[in-house]
Amino acid sequence: xxxxxxxxxxxxxxxxxxxxxxxxxxxxxxxxxxxxxxxxxxxxxxxxxxxxxxxxxxxxxxxxxxxxxxxxxxxxxxxxxxxxxxxxxxxxxxxxxxxxxxxxxxxxxxxxxxxxxxxxxxxxxxxxxxxxxxxxxxxxxxxxxxxxxxxxxxxxxxxxxxxxxxxxxxxxxxxxxxxxx
Numbered sequence: 001x002x003x004x005x006x007x008x009x010x011x012x013x014x015x016x017x018x019x020x021x022x023x024x025x026x027x028x029x030x031x032x033x034x035x036x037x038x039x040x041x042x043x044x045x046x047x048x049x050x051x052x053x054x055x056x057x058x059x060x061x062x063x064x065x066x067x068x069x070x071x072x073x074x075x076x077x078x079x080x081x082x083x084x085x086x087x088x089x090x091x092x093x094x095x096x097x098x099x100x101x102x103x104x105x106x107x108x109x110x111x112x113x114x115x116x117x118x119x120x121x122x123x124x125x126x127x128x129x130x131x132x133x134x135x136x137x138x139x140x141x142x143x144x145x146x147x148x149x150x151x152x153x154x155x156x157x158x159x160x161x162x163x164x165x166x167x168x169x170x171x172x173x174x175x176x177x178x179x180x181x
Contacts, residue, residue, distance in 0.1 A: 016087055016175050023080075026168055031073055033161040037104070038066025040154040047147070058107040062154065065100045069161070072097060087176035091169050098165040104158040112155055122148035 041062030048055045072093050079085040112118050126148050131141040 015083075016085065017178070018080075018085060018175055019171070022171060026164060026171070027073060027076065029164055030069060030161065033157045033164065034066045034069035034073065036066075036157045037062050037154055037161070038070065040150045040157075041066065043150065044147075056111065058104070058111055061107065062104060065097075065104055068100070069097055087172040090172040091176075094165045094168040094172065098162060098169070101158055101162045101165060105155070105162060108151075108155045108158055112151055118148070118151050122151070 041059045045055055045059045045063065048059065075093075076085065076090070079089070122144075126141065126144045129141065131138040
């Protein structure tokens with residue numbers, strides 16, 4: 001705890017010690033997660049636009065949440081550089097993102113396994129119909145396969161992000177209680 005005397009007032013500033021390796025791993029994984037969610041959903045939005053189809057709300061939602069997560073990580077990095085990373089801020093922002101990520105899991109899961117059922121379409125028209133050789137059919141199949149794998153990847157990264165946000169809440173709570181001295 002550092003004390004600074006300003007006039008007749010005493011300002012007390014407590015130092016928090018974050019575990020460097022865990023914080024670095026968390027930051028790298030969350031950057032990859034946010035970037036993947038942002039990129040795949042942006043790609044899907046471009047494809048929907050090219051097909052002149054309406055864009056499901058989950059796609060711009062994914063772009064927005066991915067962008068917010070990247071902004072959160074940039075704020076975290078700035079606070080680390082200034083040595084002002086507070087556990088309370090990390091817990092609050094992680095909880096907000098956690099709610100957004102859980103919503104992303106549910107919305108993507110509904111698209112993937114619910115009414116429209118992208119997963120069944122992928123099984124029927126892509127996984128059961130493999131094309132090979134130099135042809136337009138093979139190129140079309142490769143693109144469809146890429147789209148199906150992107151749906152699976154974005155669903156997986158929503159889950160990964162959720163797990164890592166829970167980890168950050170726990171880690172920030174332990175830092176707040178000075179368990180990493």
